[in-house]
Amino acid sequence: MTIAQRQQALRSEPSETLDPQNWDDIRAQGHRMLDDMFDYAADIRERPVWSPIPDEARARFRASLPSVPTALKEVYREFTDAVVPYATGNVHPGFMGWVHGGGTAVGMLAEMLAAGLNANLGGRDHMPIEVERQIVEWMRSLFGLPEGASGIFVTGTSTANLMAVLVARTAALGSEIRQHGIGGQGALLTAYTSKAAHGCITKAMDIAGFGSDALRNIVVDHNHRIDVAALRRQIAADREAGLKPFLVVGSAGTVDIGAIDDLAALAKLCREEKLWFHVDGAYGALGILAPSLAPRLAGIEEADSIALDFHKWGQVPYDAGFLLVRDGRQHRDAFAAPAAYLRRETRGLAAGSSWPCDFGPDLSRGFRALKTWFTLKTYGTEKLGAVIARTCALASYLEARILAEPRLELMAPVQLNIVCFRYRAAESCKVNRDLVADIHESGIAAPSTTVLDGRLAIRAAIVNHRTDVCDVDALIAAVLEFGAQRAGPGSGVLDVEPSPPLAMS
Numbered sequence: 174m175t176i177a178q179r180q181q182a183l184r185s186e187p188s189e190t191l192d193p194q195n196w197d198d199i200r201a202q203g204h205r206m207l208d209d210m211f212d213y214a215a216d217i218r219e220r221p222v223w224s225p226i227p228d229e230a231r232a233r234f235r236a237s238l239p240s241v242p243t244a245l246k247e248v249y250r251e252f253t254d255a256v257v258p259y260a261t262g263n264v265h266p267g268f269m270g271w272v273h274g275g276g277t278a279v280g281m282l283a284e285m286l287a288a289g290l291n292a293n294l295g296g297r298d299h300m301p302i303e304v305e306r307q308i309v310e311w312m313r314s315l316f317g318l319p320e321g322a323s324g325i326f327v328t329g330t331s332t333a334n335l336m337a338v339l340v341a342r343t344a345a346l347g348s349e350i351r352q353h354g355i356g357g358q359g360a361l362l363t364a365y366t367s368k369a370a371h372g373c374i375t376k377a378m379d380i381a382g383f384g385s386d387a388l389r390n391i392v393v394d395h396n397h398r399i400d401v402a403a404l405r406r407q408i409a410a411d412r413e414a415g416l417k418p419f420l421v422v423g424s425a426g427t428v429d430i431g432a433i434d435d436l437a438a439l440a441k442l443c444r445e446e447k448l449w450f451h452v453d454g455a456y457g458a459l460g461i462l463a464p465s466l467a468p469r470l471a472g473i474e475e476a477d478s479i480a481l482d483f484h485k486w487g488q489v490p491y492d493a494g495f496l497l498v499r500d501g502r503q504h505r506d507a508f509a510a511p512a513a514y515l516r517r518e519t520r521g522l523a524a525g526s527s528w529p530c531d532f533g534p535d536l537s538r539g540f541r542a543l544k545t546w547f548t549l550k551t552y553g554t555e556k557l558g559a560v561i562a563r564t565c566a567l568a569s570y571l572e573a574r575i576l577a578e579p580r581l582e583l584m585a586p587v588q589l590n591i592v593c594f595r596y597r598a599a600e601s602c603k604v605n606r607d608l609v610a611d612i613h614e615s616g617i618a619a620p621s622t623t624v625l626d627g628r629l630a631i632r633a634a635i636v637n638h639r640t641d642v643c644d645v646d647a648l649i650a651a652v653l654e655f656g657a658q659r660a661g662p663g664s665g666v667l668d669v670e671p672s673p674p675l676a677m678s
């Protein structure tokens with residue numbers, strides 16, 4: 174076939190583009206979808222927080238891979254019928270489980286715009302990367318890190334913590350380990366965090382090749398903050414045994430109860446001991462936006478790296494994790510990997526050095542920065558700080574309600590926005606586990622559970638900007654109602670005194 178014949182043949186075939194044949198139709202459909210999602214957020218209180226997925230709805234998602242088209246309208250109907258009613262529920266103000274942000278209409282719109290641009294932020298010279306760089310700069314100055322600090326968006330803090338361990342590893346062993354593996358020297362490295370730290374730190378040590386045994390989980394004080402003296406003793410003992418301490422991970426908001434380690438003391442210790450100081454600030458780090466909380470994060474400005482999530486207290490829609498590293502060169506040394514097909518030029522689209530792919534494992538990367546940029550610009554840090562402070566005030570109100578209610582027991586001091594408590598009952602663990610599932614299924618609220626000193630606790634983490642006094646009251650009412658149902662009449666130890674406040678230094 175000649176070139177002319179090929180050209181003719183291709184021209185005579187129908188185009189295979191995925192663009193709509195009629196843009197007006199998709200425009201109308203798109204506007205409906207947008208309106209529906211605004212209504213979803215605006216009317217969220219009319220819905221249950223969460224609903225169990227009926228077998229029939231689940232079965233719809235066991236269908237075989239479609240080989241022929243379905244009208245967008247039909248696909249959308251499936252979404253509204255079978256996905257929307259059974260979503261996680263964290264848009265709802267009654268959602269208080271785990272640590273989930275509520276998202277915003279602004280973040281949703283920005284996510285739509287990002288998808289429209291379909292930018293790949295792995296590298297190259299385009300404005301979306303400048304948006305990400307803008308946020309890196311904002312975070313650098315917010316947390317008081319020096320010029321030359323670097324940052325990058327990732328899925329979440331689990332990944333950001335893993336990357337911090339990798340940066341600390343390369344800093345400790347030199348970039349040769351990227352070729353040779355951690356070897357004998359690496360096998361001697363030990364890291365330190367508290368017993369209250371998030372499990373992803375252990376996982377990071379495992380994935381980084383050290384093994385989770387190389388992580389020392391140091392005891393905590395009565396407020397769940399790392400015992401710095403015990404940490405110092407453990408470091409000395411490990412050095413004595415010929416091991417090489419290299420990393421301390423402090424927590425700015427522990428997952429169980431929201432404790433903030435003494436970051437200034439950890440920073441000092443790390444300086445003296447020449448250790449990498451990483452802060453897991455998954456949700457707590459953004460507490461720096463609330464003037465009442467910021468002083469409790471003192472010392473974070475001395476961190477070598479900070480991990481945080483904008484999708485938690487920052488209310489940016491999932492996902493928007495972030496890693497900030499004090500020394501951008503060390504950050505780059507851990508991840509940059511030259512390749513002919515990623516050559517940097519002095520002009521054209523491939524211009525610019527240091528692309529985001531030099532600061533993490535991902536080459537293809539979405540435009541997470543846009544929804545974060547829209548959120549920060551549209552609301553401003555003062556408003557976001559006020560939202561954060563209010564979640565803490567609501568947690569304090571929940572604490573007060575628990576302390577005033579003899580049938581309930583506060584299980585840990587309330588330090589930020591997380592409240593752990595239980596319904597008093599003979600078989601307390603079982604009763605509380607069951608009543609939390611009852612509450613989920615009722616659609617009234619969605620707390621989660623944790624175990625504190627071997628005792629199961631109901632855990633309410635107030636993260637969502639929509640949560641209000643009525644939602645806290647509804648949670649209490651539901652715990653009392655389902656607790657009584659589960660534990661039987663006369664339960665709730667009605668004759669005991671209300672719990673005294675737990676110690677807080």
Ligand SMILES: Cc1ncc(COP(=O)(O)O)c(C=O)c1O
Nearest residue numbers: 272329330331371427428455482
């Ligand atoms: C203290 C802490 N660290 C790490 C994580 C993990 O963050 P992500 O779920 O974004 O990976 C969480 C999650 O709640 C957390 O609370």
